[in-house]
Amino acid sequence: MTPDFVKTAPIQDLLDRASGLTAQNGNSRLQAIMRDLLESLMTLIVKHDMSESEFWQGVAFLQQGAGEFGLIVPGVGIEHFLDLYMDQRDVEAGRTGGTPRTIEGPLYVENAPLVENDPNLTDDPDDTDTLYMTGSIAGPDGEPVKNAILHVWHANSKGFYSHFDPTGEQTPFNNRRRIKLGDDGHYSFRSKMPRGYSVPPGGSTERLMQALGRHGNRPAHVHFFVEAPGYRTLTTQINFGDDPFAKDDFAFGTREGLLPVPNRQGDSTYIAFDFVLQKADKAADERFSARTRANA
Ligand code: BEZ
Ligand code: FE
Numbered sequence: 049m050t051p052d053f054v055k056t057a058p059i060q061d062l063l064d065r066a067s068g069l070t071a072q073n074g075n076s077r078l079q080a081i082m083r084d085l086l087e088s089l090m091t092l093i094v095k096h097d098m099s100e101s102e103f104w105q106g107v108a109f110l111q112q113g114a115g116e117f118g119l120i121v122p123g124v125g126i127e128h129f130l131d132l133y134m135d136q137r138d139v140e141a142g143r144t145g146g147t148p149r150t151i152e153g154p155l156y157v158e159n160a161p162l163v164e165n166d167p168n169l170t171d172d173p174d175d176t177d178t179l180y181m182t183g184s185i186a187g188p189d190g191e192p193v194k195n196a197i198l199h200v201w202h203a204n205s206k207g208f209y210s211h212f213d214p215t216g217e218q219t220p221f222n223n224r225r226r227i228k229l230g231d232d233g234h235y236s237f238r239s240k241m242p243r244g245y246s247v248p249p250g251g252s253t254e255r256l257m258q259a260l261g262r263h264g265n266r267p268a269h270v271h272f273f274v275e276a277p278g279y280r281t282l283t284t285q286i287n288f289g290d291d292p293f294a295k296d297d298f299a300f301g302t303r304e305g306l307l308p309v310p311n312r313q314g315d316s317t318y319i320a321f322d323f324v325l326q327k328a329d330k331a332a333d334e335r336f337s338a339r340t341r342a343n344a
Contacts, residue, residue: 053094054087054090054091054094059090063083063086063087063090064083066082066083066086067079067080067082067083067086068082069083109252109256112252113252113253113256115252116247116248116251116252116253118153118154119154119247119251119253119264120252120253120256122151122153122154122298122299122300122301123247123253123256123257123262123264123298123299124256125300127151127152127153127299127300127301128150128151128299128300128301131149131150131151134149135148135149143326143329145188145324145326146188146280146282146324146325146326147274147282147284147305147306147323147324147325148284148303148304148305148306149282149283149284150283150284150285150301150302150303150306151283151285151299151300151301152271152273152283152339153271153285153299153301155201155209155211155212155271155342156199156201156271156273156341156342157201157210157211157221157224157341157342157343157344158341158342158343158344159343159344160199160201160221160224160225160226161221161224161225161226162197162225162226162228163225163226163227163228164227164228165227165228165229165230165234165235165236165237166236166237166238167225167227167237167238168237168238168239169200169202169222169223169224169225169237169238169239170204170222170223170238170239170240171219171221171222172204172217172218172219172222174204174205174240175205176205176240176241177240177241177312177315177316177317178238178239178240178241178315178316178317179238179239179240179241179242179270179310179317179318179319180236180237180238180316180317180318180319181235181236181237181238181239181270181318181319181320181321182234182235182236182318182319182320183234183235183236183320183321183322183323184233184234184235184322184323185198185229185233185234185235185274185276185322185323185324185325186233186322186323186324186325187279187324187325187327188324188325188326188327192231192232192233192234193229193233193276193279193325194230194231194233194276194277195228195229195230195231195276195277196229196233196235196274196275196276196279196325197226197227197228197229197273197274197275197276198226198227198229198235198272198273198274199225199226199227199271199272199273199274199275200224200225200226200227200237200239200270200271200272201223201224201270201271202223202239202242202269202270202271203223203242203243203244203245203268204218204222204223204240204242204243205240205241205242205243206243207242207243207244207245207246209223209245210222210223210224211342211344212342214248220344221344223239223240223242225237241268241317242268242269242270243268244265244266244267244268244269244291244293245265245266245269246264246265246266247264247265247298257298262298263296263298264298265293265296265297265298266287266293266297266298266299266301267287267288267291267292267293267294267297267302268287268288268291269285269286269287269288269301269302270285270286271284271285272284272285272286272323273336274323274325275334275336276325277334278327278328278334279325279326279327279328279333279334280325280326280327280328280329280333280334281333281334281335281336282323282325282326283337284306284323285301285306286306286307286308286319286321287301287302287306287307288307288308288309288310289307289308289309289310290309290310294307308320308321
C-alpha cells in the first residue's frame with residue numbers, strides 16, 4: 049500500500065467528518081488538531097503496514113497504561129520536547145538567559161506547607177545523610193529577587209515521594225515545602241538526601257521501557273518552582289552530578305547547568321545553587337501552566 053492511500057478522497061473525507069470539520073459546531077482549534085492527529089496516525093499505520101492485531105495491542109497498552117501516562121510522557125521524551133520547544137520559541141522572541149527550565153514530572157503536590165526561609169523539609173525519620181542547600185535568586189541584572197516563593201519537592205532515600213509512596217510510610221508533604229523568601233533573594237533549607245527515582249516495577253512504563261531496550265531510572269534530584277512578583281515562574285530541578293544516572297536519565301530531565309556535584313562531608317552533603325529568573329513580560333508569565341496537579 050502506498051502512503052498516498054491516506055491522501056485519497058474517501059480517507060480525506062473521513063478525516064473531515066471524524067474531526068468535526070464538517071459539523072456546524074465544535075471547537076475549531078480542537079477540530080484542526082484532531083484532524084492532523086488522526087491523519088498522522090493513519091499515515092503511521094500505512095507507513096509501518098501495521099496489522100489489525102498490532103493496532104489493537106497498542107490501544108490495549110494505552111488503556112492499561114492510562115494511570116501511568118504521567119510517567120510514560122516524560123519517558124518517551126515528550127515532556128523534554130515541550131521544554132525544547134518552549135526554549136526555541138523564547139529564542140525566536142529574544143527571551144534568553146536565566147536558569148534553564150526542565151521537566152516538572154508528575155509528582156508535584158499543591159499546597160505544601162508555606163514556611164519561612166531555612167526550614168527542614170523532612171518530617172519522617174530517614175537513615176541517610178543530611179542535605180544542606182543554599183543559594184540566591186537573582187534577576188537578569190543580578191538584582192536580588194524580592195518576595196520569591198521557592199517550591200521544593202524531592203524523594204526520600206528509597207526514591208519514593210510522599211503522596212505517591214507505595215509503602216504508605218511517608219506522612220503527607222514529607223520533603224515538600226513552599227519557602228517564603230525575603231528581600232535579599234537568599235534561600236537555604238535542609239532535608240534528608242533523596243535517592244534516584246525508578247518507575248514502578250511491572251508497570252506499563254517499565255514494560256514499555258524494557259520493550260524499547262531502555263531502563264526507567266532517574267538520577268537523584270530535587271525539583272523547584274520559583275515564583276516571584278514581576279518575574280517569570282521557573283520550573284526546574286537539579287540532578288546530582290555524581291549519580292550513575294546523571295547522564296542517562298530515562299525522563300531526559302538532566303540538563304547542562306543543572307548538574308551540580310554534591311559536596312559530601314561525612315553525614316552532611318552541601319549543594320550551593322543559584323537561580324536566575326527572567327523578567328515577566330505579561331501577567332501570564334507569573335502564573336503556573338494549566339497542567340493538572342495533585343492536590344492534597
Ligand atoms: C520525577 O521527577 O521523579 C519523575 C519525572 C518523570 C517521570 C517519573 C518521575
Ligand atoms: Fe522527581
